[in-house]
Amino acid sequence: MPTPPDTSKTMKLERYNSYIRKLHSTKLLNASSKFLFRVTLLIALVLILFFTINYPPLSDAGNHVPPLHRHHGHSFLSTSLFSGSSLVGGASWEKQVRHSSTPRRLNGFSVLVTGAAGFVGSHCSLALKKRGDGVLGLDNFNDYYDPSLKRARQNLLSKHQIFVVDGDLNDARLLTKLFDVVPFTHILHLAAQAGVRYAMQNPQSYVRSNIAGFVNLLEVAKAANPQPAIVWASSSSVYGLNTENPFSERDRTDQPASLYAATKKAGEEIAHTYNHIYGLSLTGLRFFTVYGPWGRPDMAYFFFTKDILQGKSIDIYKTHDQKEVARDFTYIDDVVKGCLGALDTAEKSTGSGGKKKGPAQLRVYNLGNTSPVPVGRLVSILEGLLGTKAKKHVITMPRNGDVPFTHANVTLAYKDFGYKPTTDLASGLRKFVKWYVNYYGIESKPSKGTQRADEST
């Protein structure tokens, strides 16, 4: 008989093999579950990020800016999560917000300045900080004009311990957070879509900033406890086709000539509503063509300077009945004094947490220079300061929302807070040109005395 095979060894081997197989399958299971777990985590993170970027906070749903239209607004990622280098709502962010907003003088204000990286906003922020008030800036750094100029203004502010939060007026969650962190006594609301003629190119940006953004800010302010007093920038353009001269706050403002003017006028009406329903103290300031160092490159005095220095021709508008166009150009330092005067005399809001307790202050003031200057004269002053002849191209004013002249009566602002402009156009432009040349350098050699046949002298 054949000897039976010795199975003990085979069985041992099989047992060993099955043990190894089990071991492998458990390892495999472990590895694959780990892998699955990681993939799920990654998907979850991607989804969270996707929703954060694409969907605004619930409270902001009504003001959601569709992604395609964001170039003049701000992405929600940078608006809602990050500001400068710190995370919005994080401990270091809150510390910066508090530090910047804390007044350094007895009974000093704590002011939220919107549009703080803008022209008037940066000047006012510095003036407030210098006298000991706390200032927190808010700006969306949009690209209506060169954002690097806004960043340069922000750098200047940060040297004076003013923190500018990178965010949009339409971000209700961000605004509410700011009011949670700081009990602001005042808002100086200067953020806006400015410029008269650009309204024909991008009308929606005016509605978004000057109407929706303003309402969003007022909604947050009325709900705050304490409610702040609000001083905000209206515009001389609300006088539109008014023919009274000079313009007084009592004159009609129901004939705006541009959508820009119409949104500013709408702001004045909206201010009335929030004052009436919620007891918010509101002061609108009608600025008259403000100019000066750190100004706005979209304004005529600014781009005339650039074009004259580069030897390019400039368009000088005349009215349809061949008259000169004139503006009550107002120097920035005078306007800053007006803004501070308005803040100093602003009474407290009377409501709290969205409920009115009694009547509150509602005011509107002209802040002009009281001395209109024809645009041709502005150009001659610039030619003198730059030592260069401009290539002047005099044309009839295009139908683009412009008005033929502006002239402020400032009696009311003088009576209520001593507003008295002291800078004439020649002195103010001298300071502007000094700043301009220092900031930009002289970009190209001025070309002298070359005029076209259709130019005036």
Ligand SMILES: O=C(O)[C@H]1O[C@H](OP(=O)(O)OP(=O)(O)OC[C@H]2O[C@@H](n3ccc(=O)[nH]c3=O)[C@H](O)[C@@H]2O)[C@H](O)[C@@H](O)[C@@H]1O
């Ligand atoms: O006072 C105001 O409320 C307004 O002042 C300025 O608006 P505007 O007065 O039109 O200022 P510029 O655009 O700098 O124009 C100044 C003057 O130059 C004239 N101009 C403008 C452009 C141009 O190419 N040529 C020209 O002759 C205009 O007709 C105007 O008379 C600001 O741009 C507005 O944001 C502000 O609200």
